[in-house]
Amino acid sequence: MVELVLKFVACSRAAGLRIATSEVLDCIDQLQLIDILDEPQFEAVLRANFAKSRREQHSFDHLYHLFFHELREDITTAQAESLTGEIAEIVNALHNGKNGGAPLEPVLALLNGEPSAYIEEIRTIQTEGQGNSRGLGSNLGALTRRLGMMLELNRVEAMIPQLLEERRSRLHWEKRRDLADYFKNRLETARRLLRKNRDTDDNRFQTIKPYDQRMKQLGETYFASLTQKEIEEMRMVIEQLVRKLKDTVSRRFANRNRGILDVKKTLRISARYQGIPVEIAWRKRPSRKGKIVVLCDVSGSVWSAARFMLNMLYSLQECFTQVRCFVFVAGLDEVTNVFKKHKINKAIGKILKEAEIDYNASTDYGLTFRQFRKEYLDILNKKTTLIIIGDGRTNYANPEEEILEEMRERCRRVIWLNPETEQFWYSGDSEMRCYRSYCHEVRPCQNLNQLAEFIRDLVL
Numbered sequence: 001m002v003e004l005v006l007k008f009v010a011c012s013r014a015a016g017l018r019i020a021t022s023e024v025l026d027c028i029d030q031l032q033l034i035d036i037l038d039e040p041q042f043e044a045v046l047r048a049n050f051a052k053s054r055r056e057q058h059s060f061d062h063l064y065h066l067f068f069h070e071l072r073e074d075i076t077t078a079q080a081e082s083l084t085g086e087i088a089e090i091v092n093a094l095h096n097g098k099n100g101g102a103p104l105e106p107v108l109a110l111l112n113g114e115p116s117a118y119i120e121e122i123r124t125i126q127t128e129g130q131g132n133s134r135g136l137g138s139n140l141g142a143l144t145r146r147l148g149m150m151l152e153l154n155r156v157e158a159m160i161p162q163l164l165e166e167r168r169s170r171l172h173w174e175k176r177r178d179l180a181d182y183f184k185n186r187l188e189t190a191r192r193l194l195r196k197n198r199d200t201d202d203n204r205f206q207t208i209k210p211y212d213q214r215m216k217q218l219g220e221t222y223f224a225s226l227t228q229k230e231i232e233e234m235r236m237v238i239e240q241l242v243r244k245l246k247d248t249v250s251r252r253f254a255n256r257n258r259g260i261l262d263v264k265k266t267l268r269i270s271a272r273y274q275g276i277p278v279e280i281a282w283r284k285r286p287s288r289k290g291k292i293v294v295l296c297d298v299s300g301s302v303w304s305a306a307r308f309m310l311n312m313l314y315s316l317q318e319c320f321t322q323v324r325c326f327v328f329v330a331g332l333d334e335v336t337n338v339f340k341k342h343k344i345n346k347a348i349g350k351i352l353k354e355a356e357i358d359y360n361a362s363t364d365y366g367l368t369f370r371q372f373r374k375e376y377l378d379i380l381n382k383k384t385t386l387i388i389i390g391d392g393r394t395n396y397a398n399p400e401e402e403i404l405e406e407m408r409e410r411c412r413r414v415i416w417l418n419p420e421t422e423q424f425w426y427s428g429d430s431e432m433r434c435y436r437s438y439c440h441e442v443r444p445c446q447n448l449n450q451l452a453e454f455i456r457d458l459v460l
Contacts, residue, residue: 001036002028007116008046008067014120015063017056023049066193067115086171086179088112090163094156107152111186121149122193149194157187219449223304223419234448235345238308241452242315245459249319290412291383292323295372297390298351299329299363305419305445306389307348312455313387314339314347319459324379327351328368330361334376363393365431366400373403380410385458389445391420392432399431404438414438417445417454 005028009019027049034041043064051060091112106118125145160183164176171179215237218230226234265281273279292313296306310325317323324336333355339347352359380386386407408414416439418425418432425432436442445451 001031005031005046007114008063009050010116011067011119012050012060012063014116015059015123017050017059017063018052019050063119066189086167086175087182090160090179090183093163094159107149107156107190110190111156111183118190118193125149125194146194150191153187153190153194157183216449219452220447222446223308223448226304234308235311237448238311238315241455242312245316245456246319249459289319289321290385291321291381293379293384293386294323294325295332295368295386295388295390296325296327297329297363298327298355298357298359302390302419303352305417305451308448308451309387309389309417309445310339310348311344312451314344316455316459321383326372326376327355327357328363329357329359330364330367331357332368332371332375333357362395362397363390364397365390365392365394365435366398366403369400369403369407373406377407377410380407382410382412384411386411386414387417388414388439389417389419391418391430392416392425392435393429394431396429399434401431401434401438404435408438408440413440415440415454415458416442417451418442419445421446 005024009024012019027045030045030049031042034045036042046064047057047060051057091108094111095108106121109115110118125142160180164171164179168176218233218237221230260283262281262283266277266279269279269281270277294310294313296310297303298306313323313325323339324334325339326332326334335347335351335355338350338354341347342350404414416432416435420430422444424430432442443450443454445454
């Protein structure tokens, strides 16, 4: 077993894995603690010692399968001493009969059960083809060597039947059949390795973009265009963003021994010490917590953006005095209690099922404003920030902009987030030109980057 492991280590080193002698010794010691006939345990011990990164794990899996399965799948037919001797004899005959040429030596070593030289040759060819030079004909050297190796394989394949035929009188037909199968399998494996490009092995790692770049690209994707997988990734990104904002807020209000010097208070305290400023007083920033009221259009064109907005707001609700949420299409319903009773993602899903509104109706902002003035206008005050999430398309109904003006007079701020492309804000049945004059701020909200920028400004 030790000899087999050492051969595997030699092949792995030839393929580019970095394996130290101490790691080999540790592996041999650990193999004594397991049942080596249990292949999952055997493979796990070798991987734990020889593969030190995800890329190396992928290379290790390929080499393990190649060495212990592909290159040794036919060893059972060659275990007999007589057959092993015939293999060596034929390989020697091939060596003595060759007409020169370096590429043949690794091929003969592979046929004789020593694949490390051939694997190293393949790695050299692949490395030469992946150089920094990308000019015209930059890969001709690698292509020439690959072609030369392929010609040598063809020449060896043509010579083997002749050598077996010469030994017809003293080799039983079963041995000749087993030898022919053995050499055929080895040559097929050699061709497969020669044809395989190393880029295909590492392709999945090369196509993985750096985390920041991937998150930036995801942040620029329109909410309406997200796939289910991207939605799950988006939720993870939102959780990270929320944690960072919470940490920033906590650090901001926790600093009590630094900041802005409070001169008046410092002088008053110094009176206790005969005018000597022994104790320094700092100004404490008052927390800017406010009350948030959200009017959220949940029609199909807006809901894809609105759900992420609600997710972030309720994840950060401790940064505000109160968050109250209303959803509407044609009519209004408060869903604040849904968020109090359930976790965020579950609550967002339940809104579409339990809210008492007609989701199939045409969006009517005028009706929504009238209902809000009638039932909830008193919740607005000078500490309230009113956030409206919608595209402003009223389906040519009365926009009731005077009600929005009345709501503005009662609020600290009115902010409108529009998930529609800005160039379409004033087209068709959109009333954004009318509504914009009654808002303190109107922002586009089509992707996560725009939404995150708004949330930062709102919280900080």
